[in-house]
Amino acid sequence: NAGVMQNPRHLVRRRGQEARLRCSPMKGHSHVYWYRQLPEEGLKFMVYLQKENIIDESGMPKERFSAEFPKEGPSILRIQQVVRGDSAAYFCASSPLSGAEAFFGQGTRLTVV
Amino acid sequence: ILNVEQSPQSLHVQEGDSTNFTCSFPSSNFYALHWYRWETAKSPEALFVMTLNGDEKKKGRISATLNTKEGYSYLYIKGSQPEDSATYLCAFKTSGTYKYIFGTGTRLKVLA
Numbered sequence: 001n002a003g004v005m006q007n008p009r010h011l012v013r014r015r016g017q018e019a020r021l022r023c024s025p026m027k028g029h030s031h032v033y034w035y036r037q038l039p040e041e042g043l044k045f046m047v048y049l050q051k052e053n054i055i056d057e058s059g060m061p062k063e064r065f066s067a068e069f070p071k072e073g074p075s076i077l078r079i080q081q082v083v084r085g086d087s088a089a090y091f092c093a094s095s096p097l098s099g100a101e102a103f104f105g106q107g108t109r110l111t112v113v
Numbered sequence: 114i115l116n117v118e119q120s121p122q123s124l125h126v127q128e129g130d131s132t133n134f135t136c137s138f139p140s141s142n143f144y145a146l147h148w149y150r151w152e153t154a155k156s157p158e159a160l161f162v163m164t165l166n167g168d169e170k171k172k173g174r175i176s177a178t179l180n181t182k183e184g185y186s187y188l189y190i191k192g193s194q195p196e197d198s199a200t201y202l203c204a205f206k207t208s209g210t211y212k213y214i215f216g217t218g219t220r221l222k223v224l225a
Binding site: 004033048091105106 | 211217
């Protein structure tokens with residue numbers, strides 16, 4: 001049973017480009033969380049999704065950021081028109097139930113140049 | 114705004130020492146508290162899921178306690194080893210919400 005897989009591990013984008021971050025949850029997990037870690041800061045909640053539904057996106061910036069978790073395939077965090085301030089590590093976690101322990105992926109480190 | 118605070122921010126101990134750190138959270142509408150261990154360049158690894166006031170959990174030399182009435186949890190490491198060096202995170206959830214709010218962690222360095 002593979003763990004939570006995130007790809008790419010490292011992503012470099014120029015200002016104005018789009019970034020797509022992928023997260024494949026553990027087998028049997030239908031709950032996905034995305035967190036962002038800015039330099040020198042802790043993990044900040046972004047969004048919580050179940051299959052085909054966004055349940056809580058209270059941590060998502062209002063513009064340029066979107067997330068989905070389709071019926072088939074990985075969860076995608078999409079950042080349009082990236083800016084330097086988007087440079088961060090983005091972590092995804094999955095769990096089988098809402099309150100159960102979450103298993104984290106190794107993160108995608110986004111660098112905007 | 115819900116806030117989770119961890120103290121100390123960082124800690125250096127000698128190999129063999131026992132140590133503990135604190136996670137403080139709002140005491141109302143408590144649902145669950147998780148502890149994670151996060152080594153550099155790896156993903157956070159779940160240590161404990163705590164849900165009941167008075168819970169005590171143990172895994173090897175690491176244990177944790179929970180007091181939901183006063184809003185704190187302690188993590189203890191007995192006989193610290195260099196491989197215990199990591200950042201220890203706690204994450205808190207209230208009932209009726211879905212997100213876990215993380216503290217900024219305690220960075221532990223065990224010196225050989």
